[in-house]
Amino acid sequence: MSLGNTHVPDPASADCRLVGEILSRVGDKWTVLIIMMLGHGPKRFNEIKRGINGISQRMLTLTLRGLERDGIVRRTVTPSIPPRVDYELTDLGKDLLIPVAALGDWAMRHQPCIMAARTRFDAAADADPPQQKRVSSG
Amino acid sequence: MSLGNTHVPDPASADCRLVGEILSRVGDKWTVLIIMMLGHGPKRFNEIKRGINGISQRMLTLTLRGLERDGIVRRTVTPSIPPRVDYELTDLGKDLLIPVAALGDWAMRHQPCIMAARTRFDAAADADPPQQKRVSSG
DNA sequence: CCGAATCCGACTTGATACTG
DNA sequence: CAGTATCAAGTCGGATTCGG
Numbered sequence: 001m002s003l004g005n006t007h008v009p010d011p012a013s014a015d016c017r018l019v020g021e022i023l024s025r026v027g028d029k030w031t032v033l034i035i036m037m038l039g040h041g042p043k044r045f046n047e048i049k050r051g052i053n054g055i056s057q058r059m060l061t062l063t064l065r066g067l068e069r070d071g072i073v074r075r076t077v078t079p080s081i082p083p084r085v086d087y088e089l090t091d092l093g094k095d096l097l098i099p100v101a102a103l104g105d106w107a108m109r110h111q112p113c114i115m116a117a118r119t120r121f122d123a124a125a126d127a128d129p130p131q132q133k134r135v136s137s138g
Numbered sequence: 139m140s141l142g143n144t145h146v147p148d149p150a151s152a153d154c155r156l157v158g159e160i161l162s163r164v165g166d167k168w169t170v171l172i173i174m175m176l177g178h179g180p181k182r183f184n185e186i187k188r189g190i191n192g193i194s195q196r197m198l199t200l201t202l203r204g205l206e207r208d209g210i211v212r213r214t215v216t217p218s219i220p221p222r223v224d225y226e227l228t229d230l231g232k233d234l235l236i237p238v239a240a241l242g243d244w245a246m247r248h249q250p251c252i253m254a255a256r257t258r259f260d261a262a263a264d265a266d267p268p269q270q271k272r273v274s275s276g
Numbered sequence: 277c278c279g280a281a282t283c284c285g286a287c288t289t290g291a292t293a294c295t296g
Numbered sequence: 297c298a299g300t301a302t303c304a305a306g307t308c309g310g311a312t313t314c315g316g
Binding site: 114 | 156166171230237245255256
């Protein structure tokens with residue numbers, strides 16, 4: 001796939017690829033919600049699940065494991081009956097909370113702006129069809 | 139979904155849902171790369187494509203359209219032959235560049251840390267299998 | 277040179293049932 | 297309560313092909 005190019009003219013692509021990797025985790029549908037929820041302190045599995053409520057056990061487990069793997073969250077098992085597992089942010093996770101919160105703040109502040117842009121774009125797309133988009137407009 | 143809870147202890151879930159929407163766009167594999175590339179000034183279609191080089195026409199077009207729809211980038215068509223289309227960040231896009239750059243900076247700084255955490259996790263998972271993971275260990 | 281539409285494969289996601 | 301395994305569907309993504 002990458003063969004055929006003998007010169008690699010874009011080293012930025014190589015470095016930014018790693019950034020994109022991390023960003024993909026952040027951009028995950030549930031990751032940020034979990035991180036934000038854990039920002040208030042350690043929580044149990046079902047506690048997180050109830051807090052987000054739209055997530056399935058599978059997705060929660062998967063995301064949590066990925067986060068744990070990346071050193072963002074810490075999993076603490078209490079061998080009791082019933083078993084108890086707490087999740088909390090590591091120092092890395094708490095640090096991540098800063099730029100993520102900044103981005104979240106941006107998103108929240110510009111959310112209506114983006115909504116308006118979408119509406120505008122949608123209206124323009126409907127009024128300015130580059131080709132035959134409307135099969136019955138004549 | 140939110141029915142069943144009479145007290146709604148976490149309105150953040152409802153609001154953060156919107157944030158997650160935006161974050162999904164940011165977390166898109168190509169979005170950030172494009173935004174960063176456009177941060178250096180307006181560029182043509184194939185110019186972006188060559189810069190990223192791992193992206194297909196479809197993905198570039200799709201991402202660009204999504205960004206345009208959200209009011210992040212601006213598409214300028216020059217009706218010449220051959221046709222020329224330039225893409226540039228809007229004010230919103232330039233503003234987005236700030237938190238995104240912060241996150242990118244975080245990712246770049248902690249990338250080795252995350253890599254190490256993954257290695258650690260992987261090693262631990264291999265040494266500490268919670269159940270029968272190895273079907274042929276006897 | 278820009279871009280849209282199509283076909284098809286791969287990964288991701290989700291509901292369920294089972295285990296400890 | 298916490299977590300896993302399985303099955304089916306949806307979406308994403310890439311290569312190709314055609315039009316302006």
